[in-house]
Amino acid sequence: MDTQNYSYFIQEFKKTAKIDLALYKDDQMVRRLENFIRNKGFKDFKELGQLLQGNKDLVEELKGYITINVTEFLRNEKMWEDFYKVAVPEIIKGKRKIRIWSAACSSGEEPYTIAILLKEHFPTLDVEIIATDLDSTIxxxxxxxxxxxxxxxxxxxRILSRYFEEVEADYLKVKDEIKRKVRFERHNLLEDPFPKMVDLIVCRNVLIYFKDDAKNEVYTNFSQSLVDNGILFIGATEQIFKPEQFRFKILKSFFYQKQKEGI
Structure with missing residues (x-):
């Protein structure tokens, strides 16, 4: 890796895109960007960094390219069973309304999955779902x-006919009944203030791309976002080492519950 030119590119990208790639794991990010440079016919990181200045279209294209938009409905289905059988009953004790944050939600499959499962298994529950991502296009x-x-x-x-409607031969649209439960907003996990008083946060297979210091800062902020006994749901490729430093305990594999202070 051309360390000097990559460092220059990171500085220019931070100035133009307001995203600090120094907080992402170098090896993974460099591989992705080298593919971008090769496919676009650029010379190297230095040329790419220079071209960012005043080129809003290139900046937006790069932002979309570096964002890891991999998701699907009911991804890792067994984990979603634990979501509605274990996690949700834990957070709704004595509550009529809950607040859920789907962080780094990509193209929306995850927050819509949440809304559908809650409608199916907790039809009278009042739910607010905030869905955020770094990429405005997605x-x-x-x-x-x-x-x-x-x-x-x-x-x-049965689920398809109840919660989706056909719009074209090969396409289905989420019905308004479900769409109204989800509010989409742009959010950078490494820069922006986090929502507060959240009962459950879903952030899956995202933090594996962050360096340890950045990852720990995000877990700290997640903990501060959650109410006492709130739950963080992470991905199948992830694990929080020493969860107690973030006031978490393991509720179930991939589900971490925030402890009251002093416990």
């Missing part, structure tokens, strides 16, 4: 709620 797609039929195959026909 958020626009999420807000439309239109997906290829193939991409929704995890749901059975």
């Amino acid at each position: 958020l626009a797609k999420a807000q439309k709620g239109v997906y290829k039929k193939n991409d929704i195959r995890a749901f059975d026909s």
